[in-house]
Amino acid sequence: MNLPIIRGFNHTSEIGRDVFSPSIFLEGCNLRCPFCMNSRLVTGKANSQIDIAEVKDFVSQNKSEWLMIGGGEPTCIPLDSLIELLKEIKSWGCKVGISTNGVNHDVLINIINYLNYVALDFKSPSPDCYDEISMVPNSYRNMLMSRSFLELTKKFSKDFDYEIRTTLYPPFINQESLREIGKFINRKDKWFLQQFRHNKNMMDENCKNIQPYSDEQINKLLSIAKEYCDNVFLRYV
Numbered sequence: 001m002n003l004p005i006i007r008g009f010n011h012t013s014e015i016g017r018d019v020f021s022p023s024i025f026l027e028g029c030n031l032r033c034p035f036c037m038n039s040r041l042v043t044g045k046a047n048s049q050i051d052i053a054e055v056k057d058f059v060s061q062n063k064s065e066w067l068m069i070g071g072g073e074p075t076c077i078p079l080d081s082l083i084e085l086l087k088e089i090k091s092w093g094c095k096v097g098i099s100t101n102g103v104n105h106d107v108l109i110n111i112i113n114y115l116n117y118v119a120l121d122f123k124s125p126s127p128d129c130y131d132e133i134s135m136v137p138n139s140y141r142n143m144l145m146s147r148s149f150l151e152l153t154k155k156f157s158k159d160f161d162y163e164i165r166t167t168l169y170p171p172f173i174n175q176e177s178l179r180e181i182g183k184f185i186n187r188k189d190k191w192f193l194q195q196f197r198h199n200k201n202m203m204d205e206n207c208k209n210i211q212p213y214s215d216e217q218i219n220k221l222l223s224i225a226k227e228y229c230d231n232v233f234l235r236y237v
Helices: 052-061 079-090 105-114 127-133 139-156 175-182 205-209 215-225
Strands: 008-015 019-025 066-070 095-100 117-121 161-168 190-195 231-235
Touching (some): 008 052, 019 052, 066 079, 066 117, 095 105, 117 139, 127 139, 175 215, 190 215
Parallel strands (some): 019 066, 095 117, 117 161, 161 190
Antiparallel strands (some): 008 019
16 A cells, blocks of 8 residues: 555544544644644654554554544645545544645645545734745645635535634734634634644744743633634633
C-alpha cells in the first residue's frame, strides 16, 4: 500500500464538543504559524514512525467509532497516498475526520466523500497575516473557499459535520479581529475558541514571551463570539 508515514498516534483527542477519539498525525504543512506546537511535524523533523497495524488494532480492540487525522497539515500529503489512507481507515468501519487549515481547497474537495468531520482553523481575518505565515499563494482566499464548501457539504450530507477553530493568539486575535471572523460564522456553526498555550516545540520560540489572554479577557472574547454564533465553546482554558 502507498500509505503516508504516520508520525504520531494519540489514543484520545477532541472532536466536536463532547466526542473524543484516537488521532494520527502526518508530517508537512503549508503554513508556518509561530504558535504551532507541532513544529517537528511541520518541518519534517519528527523521527517517530507508527505502523498502521498498531492503529488498526487499537481501533478494533476499543471499538472506536472515530479516527481523526491531524498534522502538520494532512492535505499536504500526496493526494493518492492520502486517499489510500482514508480508504484503509474507512474499511475498518469507523468514521474519519481531519484537522485542516483549509488552504489546500482542491485537496479537500477531492477527499470530502471519505470524511465525516472536518475541523477548520480560522487563524485570522487578515489576508496579510496569512501571506506572512503561508508557503503558498492565495491562502486566505482558499481557506474561505474551504469554509463555504464545508457549509455546503453539511447541507447535503446527513453524515457530515464540521467545526471552526480559532486560537486566541494575541498578535492574530483581538476583539476587533474576532468580530471580523464572526462575519464569516453562521449562527448554527460550532465555533471553538482555543487558548494560546506555551510549548517547548512551538515554531517560534519568541512566542514564549507573549502572554496568553487572562480568564477575564477570554470571557470578553467569548461574549463577542456569541454575538455571531449560538454554539461557541472554549478549549484548553
